[in-house]
Amino acid sequence: MEIAETNCSHKNHTQGDCIKSILPVKDALEVLSGKWKLPIIISLMFGNKRFSQIAKEIPGITDKMLSKELRDLEANCLVKRSVYDAIPVVVEYSLTDYGHTLKPVIEVLRVWGTTHRERIMGRVELAVQD
Amino acid sequence: MEIAETNCSHKNHTQGDCIKSILPVKDALEVLSGKWKLPIIISLMFGNKRFSQIAKEIPGITDKMLSKELRDLEANCLVKRSVYDAIPVVVEYSLTDYGHTLKPVIEVLRVWGTTHRERIMGRVELAVQD
DNA sequence: AATTCAACTATCCTTTGGTATAGTACTTAC
DNA sequence: GTAAGTACTATACCAAAGGATAGTTGAATT
Numbered sequence: 001m002e003i004a005e006t007n008c009s010h011k012n013h014t015q016g017d018c019i020k021s022i023l024p025v026k027d028a029l030e031v032l033s034g035k036w037k038l039p040i041i042i043s044l045m046f047g048n049k050r051f052s053q054i055a056k057e058i059p060g061i062t063d064k065m066l067s068k069e070l071r072d073l074e075a076n077c078l079v080k081r082s083v084y085d086a087i088p089v090v091v092e093y094s095l096t097d098y099g100h101t102l103k104p105v106i107e108v109l110r111v112w113g114t115t116h117r118e119r120i121m122g123r124v125e126l127a128v129q130d
Numbered sequence: 131m132e133i134a135e136t137n138c139s140h141k142n143h144t145q146g147d148c149i150k151s152i153l154p155v156k157d158a159l160e161v162l163s164g165k166w167k168l169p170i171i172i173s174l175m176f177g178n179k180r181f182s183q184i185a186k187e188i189p190g191i192t193d194k195m196l197s198k199e200l201r202d203l204e205a206n207c208l209v210k211r212s213v214y215d216a217i218p219v220v221v222e223y224s225l226t227d228y229g230h231t232l233k234p235v236i237e238v239l240r241v242w243g244t245t246h247r248e249r250i251m252g253r254v255e256l257a258v259q260d
Numbered sequence: 261a262a263t264t265c266a267a268c269t270a271t272c273c274t275t276t277g278g279t280a281t282a283g284t285a286c287t288t289a290c
Numbered sequence: 291g292t293a294a295g296t297a298c299t300a301t302a303c304c305a306a307a308g309g310a311t312a313g314t315t316g317a318a319t320t
Contacts, residue, residue, distance in 0.1 A: 018176050018187045022169045024243030025236060029168065031246065034307075038159065039152045046148050051267050057148045062309065067268060088266065088317060098249075101242065106155060108238045112231065113154030116161065119228075164277070181297050192279065197298060218287060218296060262320085269314070276307075284299075290292085 028105070031076050036061055036069045038109075041095065041102060044079065048094040078102070158235070161206050166191055166199045168239075171225065171232060174209065178224040208232070 032038055039058045043049060049057070055066055070093060073079040078099035084090040162168055169188045173179060179187070185196050200223060203209040208229035214220040 018173050019189070021172050021175075021236070021240055022188070024241075024247055025168050025172065025239045026243070027247045027250075028239045028243030036308095038155050042151050042155065043148050045151075052265090058152065059149070062311095063268065064270090064310095065308070068308095091267065101245075105238050105242050106151070108235050109155045109158045110151055111154075112235050113156070113158030115231075117154055117157045120157075166278095182295085192281095193298065194280090194300090195278070221297065264319075265317090267315095270312080272310085274309080277305090279304080280302085282300080286296085287294100289294080
């Protein structure tokens with residue numbers, strides 16, 4: 001027997017379209033995966049930093065995680081590590097040009113996240129407030 | 131002793147600016163976390179779907195994961211679950227209006243992911259396909 | 261001589277995310 | 291009456307992610 005008509009709107013799209021969108025999104029998420037990569041990148045968007053400065057700016061991160069994620073980001077050409085042989089050796093991290101191309105990604109996430117936070121925090125002018 | 135001058139560019143930004151950006155981005159990533167949520171949302175961007183249709187469009191997902199993630203997304207008001215009591219009961223999933231607000235997020239990830247994929251695949255080679 | 265700081269590395273352990281596999285309730289088809 | 295499809299749920303298991311804690315190297319400070 002025929003299934004009743006629902007308001008499905010998938011009339012004429014091939015499954016291929018869907019996968020073509022999913023794959024690059026997954027690629028993007030892969031390099032940004034984990035709890036700390038975006039925070040580190042954001043921190044470096046505000047300027048070059050040393051290890052302990054980044055650690056100070058990102059609440060909760062451990063040295064181990066910061067070290068590991070910086071290495072991952074460097075391997076993906078998003079972050080550059082520069083060693084200056086000053087009296088105590090100074091290691092500075094910066095975003096590469098490629099790293100800076102993530103700016104629109106971060107910006108759109110920041111904007112969406114901001115309204116989402118307002119939403120879940122119950123910033124409802126017209127409805128029930130709790 | 132003074133540390134040698136490096137090309138640090140963090141002259142005059144307060145740490146607060148950084149955290150103010152990190153928090154909303156983390157909020158956004160939280161609702162999109164995991165391997166399958168974005169793929170499911172993308173699939174529903176192409177139209178309302180039933181359980182097994184979504185499963186077919188997302189290679190590799192198991193029933194359990196699809197079921198769990200759909201529940202998560204519904205709890206976050208991104209996805210709507212509609213039950214139609216047709217002869218075999220039909221359950222249709224759709225994006226809510228709120229879910230549709232993720233479109234720019236997905237779009238920017240798709241664009242960045244596409245160029246990133248070209249980059250890591252070695253975009254000079256046009257002949258090789260996989 | 262002991263302490264501190266910077267920039268890490270190492271080890272252990274717990275939690276979470278995800279997979280594999282199977283099973284359920286209902287109904288239509290053969 | 292056996293099979294197949296739909297929309298799931300349940301149980302067991304495993305690997306990766308991440309946290310806690312401690313140690314290292316070398317120079318500088320007290």
